[in-house]
Amino acid sequence: MTIAGTGGRPVNAQAGAALKAAALHLIREKGYENVSIAAIASKAGVARQTLYNRWNTKADLVLDAVFEATHNFAAEPVRTESKSGPLLLEEFLTNVFVHLNVDGDILRALIAAAQQDATFQTAFYDSFVQPREKMITALLSEAQARNELSPDRNPEMLSNFIHGAFWYRLLNRKTLDTAFAKEITDEVFRPHADVR
Amino acid sequence: MTIAGTGGRPVNAQAGAALKAAALHLIREKGYENVSIAAIASKAGVARQTLYNRWNTKADLVLDAVFEATHNFAAEPVRTESKSGPLLLEEFLTNVFVHLNVDGDILRALIAAAQQDATFQTAFYDSFVQPREKMITALLSEAQARNELSPDRNPEMLSNFIHGAFWYRLLNRKTLDTAFAKEITDEVFRPHADVR
DNA sequence: TTGATTATTGGACATCAGTCTAATAATAGC
DNA sequence: GCTATTATTAGACTGATGTCCAATAATCAA
Numbered sequence: 001m002t003i004a005g006t007g008g009r010p011v012n013a014q015a016g017a018a019l020k021a022a023a024l025h026l027i028r029e030k031g032y033e034n035v036s037i038a039a040i041a042s043k044a045g046v047a048r049q050t051l052y053n054r055w056n057t058k059a060d061l062v063l064d065a066v067f068e069a070t071h072n073f074a075a076e077p078v079r080t081e082s083k084s085g086p087l088l089l090e091e092f093l094t095n096v097f098v099h100l101n102v103d104g105d106i107l108r109a110l111i112a113a114a115q116q117d118a119t120f121q122t123a124f125y126d127s128f129v130q131p132r133e134k135m136i137t138a139l140l141s142e143a144q145a146r147n148e149l150s151p152d153r154n155p156e157m158l159s160n161f162i163h164g165a166f167w168y169r170l171l172n173r174k175t176l177d178t179a180f181a182k183e184i185t186d187e188v189f190r191p192h193a194d195v196r
Numbered sequence: 197m198t199i200a201g202t203g204g205r206p207v208n209a210q211a212g213a214a215l216k217a218a219a220l221h222l223i224r225e226k227g228y229e230n231v232s233i234a235a236i237a238s239k240a241g242v243a244r245q246t247l248y249n250r251w252n253t254k255a256d257l258v259l260d261a262v263f264e265a266t267h268n269f270a271a272e273p274v275r276t277e278s279k280s281g282p283l284l285l286e287e288f289l290t291n292v293f294v295h296l297n298v299d300g301d302i303l304r305a306l307i308a309a310a311q312q313d314a315t316f317q318t319a320f321y322d323s324f325v326q327p328r329e330k331m332i333t334a335l336l337s338e339a340q341a342r343n344e345l346s347p348d349r350n351p352e353m354l355s356n357f358i359h360g361a362f363w364y365r366l367l368n369r370k371t372l373d374t375a376f377a378k379e380i381t382d383e384v385f386r387p388h389a390d391v392r
Numbered sequence: 393t394t395g396a397t398t399a400t401t402g403g404a405c406a407t408c409a410g411t412c413t414a415a416t417a418a419t420a421g422c
Numbered sequence: 423g424c425t426a427t428t429a430t431t432a433g434a435c436t437g438a439t440g441t442c443c444a445a446t447a448a449t450c451a452a
Contacts, residue, residue: 007450008398015400033312036438047401052440108311111367115308116229125368157379164360167367171307172321183353192388203420204428211430232408243431248410 016054018044020065027062032109059113059120066106067128070099076135085143086189089162092139093181096132096166100176108170133159140188150192158188212250214240216261223258228305255309255316262302263324266295272331281339282385285358288335289377292328292362296372304366329355336384346388354384 022043026035037058041048055061077092100107110128114121140155149155165184169176218239222231233254237244251257273288296303306324310317336351345351361380365372 007396007448009400009448011399012448037440038438048440049402049442050400053399057439112308112311115304115367121369129368154379157383160364161357161361161383164362164364165357166360167364168356168360171311171363172325173317183350187353187357190388192386203418203426205418205430207429208418233410234408244410245412245432246430249429253409 012050015044015046015050019046019051019054019061020068023058023061024065024069027106028103032058032062032106057113057117057120059110059117060123062106063110063120063124063128066103066110070103077139079142085139085146085148086185088139088143089136089188090181090185092136093162093166093184094178097176097178097181100166100170104170104176111167111171129163133163136162143189148189162188208246211240211242211246215242215247215250215257216264219254219257220261220265223302224299228254228258228302253309253313253316255306255313256319258302259306259316259320259324262299262306266299273335275338281335281342281344282381284335284339285332285384286377286381288332289358289362289380290374293372293374293377296362296366300366300372307363307367325359329359332358339385344385349388358384 019040023035023040026040026043035058037051038048040058040061041051044051051061055064077088077095079088083091110124114124136159137155140149140158143149144151144153144155162184166176166180169180215236219231219236222236222239231254233247234244236254236257237247240247247257251260273284273291275284279287306320310320332355333351336345336354339345340347340349340351358380362372362376365376
């Protein structure tokens with residue numbers, strides 16, 4: 001443990017921003033696998049070590065970059081008196097799918113990286129996956145409170161199903177469109193028999 | 197295009213078997229990411245090029261090896277007069293989860309490899325993913341024919357949901373146990389209101 | 393201005409995947 | 423036995439990741 005001394009050369013914030021921008025630009029152009037760390041550093045006009053000073057792996061950098069660039073995607077759906085649970089879910093999923101049709105390849109690469117690097121896995125889960133899981137869980141719980149969903153159903157489990165449904169399609173490169181958003185919604189909010 | 201001539205040194209079948217065995221052994225011991233292709237070839241007592249003569253990547257080799265070693269896992273469920281659709285599904289999922297609790301790390305690595313290599317992705321999907329998807333689709337279609345499932349539900353979509361549910365948990369390293377198999381089954385076969 | 397401290401840089405280094413090549417080995421047909 | 427053919431082997435080579443290091447640059451405190 002070193003005690004932080006005073007002074008010292010300050011971190012160059014521009015370098016970090018340039019690295020994120022370079023990474024996103026190159027990866028959207030050539031694809032995640034075809035962009036080397038050296039290429040990103042070079043395009044950012046920065047030494048390779050500077051990148052490693054900030055992130056452990058390419059995945060950590062890209063997670064940061066894509067998170068920053070798309071924080072408005074898959075945002076908390078805006079609740080309104082007039083919007084029903086099914087409508088909110090369908091809109092949310094449609095938004096997510098729009099994002100995935102743009103950056104789906106990057107997300108597939110990040111999911112892959114998470115399988116190969118336990119440290120990145122928890123970072124990815126905590127900062128990206130888990131929050132979105134909770135958004136849908138909350139949405140479903142509220143729908144349950146409004147009696148749009150049977151009280152004996154488990155919002156967490158349903159959120160698991162919902163995310164699984166489109167992860168599976170994303171990872172197997174099947175289409176994610178509005179029709180699929182509707183199918184998921186219909187399945188979740190399918191009219192059910194009264195319990196006993 | 198070369199026309200296959202007669203003669204020539206025959207392929208050494210033992211080399212292929214030794215490579216598959218070495219790969220499985222090393223990977224189960226050290227983990228997929230910690231085993232190099234050179235180490236597999238070395239353990240098999242074979243030149244590295246011999247491995248490349250048979251498979252394009254480590255993933256292709258391991259897919260072959262794990263497929264061969266576990267073809268009895270996730271096998272077609274045995275139908276019986278007395279077994280209901282829910283029971284068949286729950287048993288099937290329980291079997292799959294037993295397998296995943298043994299070789300889940302390998303499958304996560306293969307799913308990751310599929311995201312990084314389009315050629316492997318189709319090989320993996322065609323030989324491994326798709327057949328299992330169809331098993332569950334068939335199981336659900338039969339249940340539908342026996343009126344255990346409403347005719348307005350879509351077995352293919354449900355199979356997508358089911359696989360997604362446990363892929364999602366597998367990829368996020370959450371537990372896959374008998375309780376989860378039951379939860380999936382209950383959700384799929386949940387009593388529904390009559391249509392209209 | 394000087395000294396301590398921290399960031400950045402450029403380069404070396406080990407390891408790995410994947411491609412390629414020349415030499416050698418094992419077969420079939422003659 | 424001889425030739426054509428194909429598989430195997432050992433090794434070289436390129437490009438990539440990740441680690442390490444010494445030199446230099448930029449700041450604070452005195």
